[in-house]
Amino acid sequence: MALLEVNELAVTFNTPKGPVYAVSDVSFAVDKGQALGIVGESGSGKSVTVKSLMGLLPRTAKIDGSAQYEDVDVFNMSKERRKHFYGVDIAMVFQNPMTSLNPVKRIGEQLMEGMRFHRGLSRDAAKSRAIELLDLVRIPDPTKRLSQYPHELSGGMRQRVVIAMALANDPALLIADEPTTALDVTVQRDILDLLDSLRRELDMALILITHDLGVVRDRTDSIAVMYGGRVMETATTEEVFADTEHPYTQALQRAIPDMSMPRGTRLDPIPGSPPDLAITPVSCPFAPRCTFATDECRTSIPPLSAVPGSETHRYACFHPQGLVAAASTVGGEA
């Protein structure tokens, strides 16, 4: 039973220059306590997807499709349900810890306000919970931090505070939108490992958004690869790496640095740039950059198809690489 199930989500921004199709036909599910990685480069629609779930999109955004969180229809919640939904059932960690905290409010105040508002905790109860949370995200000297301002903390510490803030009301689902992109390389790993261990400790589901396929490899149960506002491939993490179908996923894999590669090996960049989402989509968004693209790819949109024999593995491509390779092997034997 999925905790969150997103079906055929589409987000269109109405701009003065016409509609921008930021997200089209996106479906995925997250089970209780599981981790989903959403991978894609800038402009692939991954942030817009989760912002639509969090109700953070501007009014110019038109949302179609459905998102079901347990018994809640996320896009059509009652006012009463909505009052204590965000920050309680689903919480979110943002990309840039340097700007995620209010610069004029003390850490303690920012940690406590969510629990006080949603749970009506007393000041003292909220304070001891705040200390507990800072301890949970492994911030040393938590009591002292409560009276500090954000600018007195380093980027890594601030992201820990942001995570603690998101955990305040024990959410069943945490969405982390590129939580390490703005951090020093040395700190990135710590934060990712922290998220991973918190998910296990608190039995919480996690949606981890990243542009780095390498980041989600060891930390998620399943992966959705997005490009041009669409899901290109979705599967369990194991399947994605063992049996890659989509040429885009393959290209992303080649861009992951690997310590076992010989010195001087160059990473393989993906030539070209992401598609213009202001054009009504009529083709595979990856076609212009894809080495396997044919006329079919340029004139129609490949639907999400299931890999035979798998419940979980789906791809949106007319030339599934794994299946083509398998077919040619079989063909060769025959």
Next chain:
Amino acid sequence: MKFIATRIVQMVLVVLAVTLLAFGAMNFLGDPLFNILGPIADEDAGPEFAEVRAEARAEYHLDDPFIVRYGRWLGDMATGDFGRSFKNQTQVSTEISNRLPVTLILMVYAQVLSVLISIPWALWTASRAYRLPDKVSTVVSFGMLGVPVFALVVLLFWLGAVRWEIFPTRYDDETIGARLYSMFLPALSLAIPLIATYQRLLRTDLISTLQEDFIAVARAKGLPQWRILFRHALRPSLFSMLTVFGIQTGALIGGSLVVESYFGIPGIGAAVIEAIIRDDFPVVLAVVVIITVIFVVVNFIVDLLYSFLDPRVRLDG
């Protein structure tokens, strides 16, 4: 502390410079003796007035060098003595101490009204930026900015006191309530352009603050809109408004001259207009000094408030 000390020295220098300029202007532009005595100050007026002239010269120390007279005037002022009026021989300090509180109440009243009206208005429009209520508000606030004070007083007096008869037509200082009630229209006349100024500035700053990541974070925490506006967006957005608040104090004093005369409020504004017409220098000078001090002190407080608004602003920087 170093910041405060530097600012205090600056304040003293500003006050000294203004007093020197004002005192110099009053003494070199025109003849002080003429202002005291009128036509009989002239040598040609006749020998019978020679004694009066000599007396006046001695009494006002007009034969001393300028710098000595300036120093004496400053020294007297430091002890609260602003000299005597040229025209009715009363102590200027008595006149000032009767009238200054009235003007101060009017100014504070106007500022309080402005802040109380402009902040909710700006919050309301910023959270609906570029939509119809905001567009209408923009037109209204530019209208409010465009009306000159002298037209505003006439309009408000006619509407509030004559047509609708909500407010008294005369100034009334029987009780505090009566005073505030009768000062409402004058204060509102001063406040209207301020309300519009503050609303414009605060709205713009709020719109940009509302784009900040920490506002999205607050939304993701599930906090309601009003709480986000008041608890998260307002304080970091107050800088421009606070700066202009300090600067507008000067304009407010100028505006109170018009408003006090029109509504018959016995403040220093009304007094200084009379004094200027009658060349009553001690009164004019006293008012100039008081206005300068108020302006400088208010702006000093504004500077201190920056660090209250944002803990990253350090006063010893």
